[in-house]
Amino acid sequence: MTPTIPELTDRARDVFRIVVESFLDSGVPVGSRTIAQVSGLNLSPASIRTVMQDLEEAGLLAAPHTSAGRMPTETGLRLFVDGMMHAVAPSEQERAAIGAGAAQRGPVEEAIAATTAALSGLSSCAGLVLVPKREPRLRQFGFVPLGNNRALAVLVGEDGSVENRVVDLPPGMDPAALTTAANYLTAMLAGATLSEARTRITREIADERAALDRASRTLVERGLAVWSEDGGHRPVLIVRGQANLIEPQATADLDRIRGLLDELEGKEEIARLLDSARQGDAARIFIGSENKLFALSGSSVIAQPVRALDGRVVGVVGVIGPTRLNYARVVPMVDFTAATLARLLA
Known part of the structure; x- marks a missing residue:
């Protein structure tokens, strides 16, 4: 049974948080010596290794091979996102970039596409927007x-x-x-x-x-x-920034990337996934195998409904990227994009 945040000791919470944040930042498994050097926990590498072993046995961390450091499992990422993550609001420059896309002149679909592209570039993910097909006058x-x-x-x-x-x-x-x-x-x-x-x-x-x-x-x-x-009446799915999914260090993982790009071609399935996020008030986060569509490619999806002032859902916006996402930064960015598109689609 997976422990909850309150069930972890203070020492285990601190080590777990450092491992997750370091992994999300670097994409590299984190070793006990690294934690001892940068954490300020005043723990020896041996003590840290013991805590990491306990976290591994609890299903929160995993070692890709025997001599490597630890990295969070999907279960660990879920625990971190739900209970430990400190969201970081978009900067003024990031807000301006998203707003500039929405302010673009011309057909509304082009403004939506520009906003999606801005979100994609800022998050280093593929940006996704699902909106009803609008009938122009x-x-x-x-x-x-x-x-x-x-x-x-x-x-x-x-x-x-x-x-x-x-x-x-x-x-x-x-x-x-x-x-x-x-x-x-x-x-x-x-x-x-x-x-x-x-x-x-x-x-x-x-x-x-x-x-x-x-x-x-x-x-x-x-x-x-x-x-x-x-x-x-068929919804319009706009996808921008697929190239962001091919990370420079992903050359050894090309099968996963190829599978993910193939999945992005199945727009009906993606539209169905995004549509499932319409009911919530906040972002829905699908981590890895939590969603069947992207289970094999090991990807995460963040999706949030776009609501007009009267509460109507007028679309869904989100991103897809590797499970090693900077969730604390990207989730608020998706939220801000949803608010921007709400004004555009109202």
């Missing part, structure tokens, strides 16, 4: 002939965003019908979201109030159909 709709009975349907949003879809045309479609349908859709879509415009246009066509000939009506229906209802 629309400005213009057009058709561009492609030949072979196909055309490109183009949607332009008021925020400058552009989306394209390929539409199949009925054989022998008069090019004038493309212009007629595009003009009609632009008039009907202007200032509305796609779902709002779809409802309005469907009703007009059903009531035969749309001033369209049969060919143009067919084109309007096909133009709307290529944007499926599912696409409007």
